[in-house]
Amino acid sequence: MLELKKLSWMVKKEWLSLRRHPGRLVSIIAFPIIMILLFGYGMGGDLSNLPVVVVSQDHGDLTDLTLDTIKSEDIYHVVNITSDTNAAKEMVDSGQVKAAIILPTNYDSSDGQQKTATLYLDSSDQMGSQTLVPATQSIFSQLSIKQATAQQTSTMGSNGTNVVNEDADTSGSLSASLDSAKSTINLQINRIYGNVKYMDFLVPAILGMTIMMSCMMGMGASIAGERETGELARLFMTPTSVATVIGGKILGKLSVEMFRSVVLLISAIILFSITIKGGIIPTLILLFLGALCFVGFGIMLSARTSTQEDYTQLVMPFAMPMMFVSGVFYPIETMPWILQKLAYVFPLTYLNDAMRAVMIKGQTLGDVWLDIAVLLGFTLLFFLIGVKRFNRDV
Amino acid sequence: MKYAIETFDLTKKYKNFTAVNSINFKIPKGTIFGMLGPNGAGKTTTIKMLNCLTQPTSGTASVAEFDVKENPNEVREKIGIVPQAVSLYKDLTVRENAELCSDYYGIPDEEKNDRISNLMDLVDISYAKDKLISQLSGGQKQKASLVASLVHRPDILFLDEPTIGLDPTTKRVLWNLIRDLNNSGHTIILCSHDMHEVDMLCDNVGIINTGKLVAYDTPQGLKDSLLKDEKMEYEKNISHTLNEVHNENGGNLPINLSQNQDNICLKKMSFIIENQNEEIINSIKALKPVNEVKLGENNRINLKINSFDDDVVNDVIKTIISKNGKISAVSTEEPSLEDVFMKVTSEVDKDARA
Secondary structure (H helix, E strand, O other): OHHHHHHHHHHHHHHHHHHHOHHHHHHHHHHHHHHHHHHHHHOOOOOOOEEEEEEOOOOOHHHHHHHHHHHHOOOEEEEEEEOOHHHHHHHHHOOOOOEEEEOOOOOOOOOOOOOOOEEEEOOOOHHHHHHHHHHHHHHHHHHHHHHHHHHHHHHHHHOOOOOOOHHHHHHHHHHHHHHHHHHHOOOOOOOOOOOOOHHHHHHHHHHHHHHHHHHHHHHHHHHHHHHHHOHHHHHHHOOOOHHHHHHHHHHHHHHHHHHHHHHHHHHHHHHHOOOOOOOHHHHHHHHHHHHHHHHHHHHHHHOOOOOHHHHHHHHHHHHHHHHHHOOOOOOHHHOOHHHHHHHOOOHHHHHHHHHHHHHOOOOOOOOOHHHHHHHHHHHHHHHHHHHHHOOOOO | OOEEEEEEEEEEEEOOEEEEEEEOOEEEOOOEEEEEOOOOOOHHHHHHHHOOOOOOOEEEEEEOOEEOOOOHHHHHHHEEEEOOOOOOOOOOEHHHHHHHHHHHOOOOHHHHHHHHHHHHHHHOOHHHOOOEHHHOOHHHHHHHHHHHHHOOOOOEEEEEOOOOOOOHHHHHHHHHHHHHHHHOOOEEEEEOOOHHHHHHHOOEEEEEEOOEEEEEEOHHHHHHHHHHHHHHHHHHHHHHHHHHHHHHOOOOOOOOOHHHHOOOOOEEEEEEEOOOOHHHHHHHHOOOOEEEEEEOOOOEEEEEEOOOOOHHHHHHHHHHHHOOOOEEEEEEEOOOHHHHHHHHHHHHHHHHHO
């Protein structure tokens, strides 16, 4: 009963402190939302509306079809269609557009010669280039299939097999040949978890990362900081065990973090229209387990540090690599092998994996038991080391 | 048991550094004990060991009849600590901090509110009970800290520089409070650099230097012992000088030793003589034990006397009166606690350097 009172004071203190500093409350909620906005929209998201200029130097059905196709794609925003190649290149050079799609002068002639369209690309924009090149390649390979089929049809016509009005029938035969090409090579894409956008991939891990940063930094302020300013000494002046003092700190921190998690999940659903397939409760349980693990990590590090500055110096070499290596922004598989190995010793990797499995794939906590077991294992280890090393001396 | 605190070879070492070196002292119950010492002398470490905030490396101490090593929680229940850094939660109010401490000391709910209210009235902070600690002045913070430290009615109260940085009025309020607490039965341990404060409040004073207890007595006892020491040293110097001169002169004693005594000042006197004139000053200068006469503002004369003899004061006054001098003020300066502090700490420094 007495211990419960002591524990509840630490929770009460955290909340009173937050209530008396509304700015702090806003910042702890705004920070992860800004992170999601920055990373989700600012980099690596689905790019669209990239400004391009098209150089059309010929007239005919193929040119029209090509222009229509380019215009209809979301990825391009066609700023201008011109016949002046140099003017178009200048637009790219001056940075007005990201690329110039240059159709050759013989684009619509049926002389059987090789036709080469050129993508004059501002490759300094690495992200834009990465999107523009495959998208443009895809358009032209589609068009060349169409054209090949059309030529075949037209040859058949001249051979007298299909004597129809060539002019009138061209478009019909083209669409027919496209159908035939499509039916020749058919790639069926089964998106087993639906159309997952980068934002959907990012949000679960940003939540995990936010909880990690906040718990690890927060424990520094809570233990090393209070050791420095004397509040911890005040608690240790009373007949209270180390376990109760630390327990109070943990509960206080967890209560704030869980509140933050709920607010963040709701914000993510409203702001970024994400869907949590596995349900909010399992997601919150995972975040709770993650918070517990990182709080343990914080206690382990703050057990013997006497100032908050020392703690910050100590925690950054762990927190920063964990943030970038644990697959928050990119899948772990895309990283160099050494970083992949490193990722497995960071608890955040397991939290991210479980969060994505539940939020994107809709799996249950039972499906991610291995991630949970590893997280719990880390938590136990951190607490054991933390409590054993904890220095009551102030 | 007469003693509130008793230490037994209390020692604290940090790697190769000995912060507290086998200290032994006893503090009688119900007294105010002043702990003095230069910065880094080991006072704070000693206090921390007595407060169970750090473990002794060897030796032990009994605080309120409990051993600090064996029964730290019992010790904690019997002591209250007002640290130098206020160490209350800045985002909580005075009352909330007191309630937090009260719950951490396990005070029953039905008593808690009354105790806190009474204490806040006692230290006169009730008017600011709902203010955050961060909004309080230095003196108010110390009062809030006192409430939080007294809520469990400790037998012994440790005060670490409680009046540092406070204005003279607030200092006096706190001094009165310390006396009141002592009168109500609390043993008080006062760590301070304010010699006047310690001299005025404390029944006993201990001076710690380089981890050792170098002096322990009542404030008056310490000052008297300084006088005694200086007298002994003076007499030793005189006999040493006499011997030297005797040897150098082949056995002929010198008639005047005043040259060797020029720099010795054993007592200071100060007079205000309203009709001060050359004659009076010259006749004072002619007195043998007077080795310096300085004229100050408003007809003040400051004298340095190289004798312990109480008759000197009489002689000087007689001389002035015989010259029709009108004395409107007279004062003599005895060694202060600060002189004692300077002497004992510099002696240890010399020893340490040697």
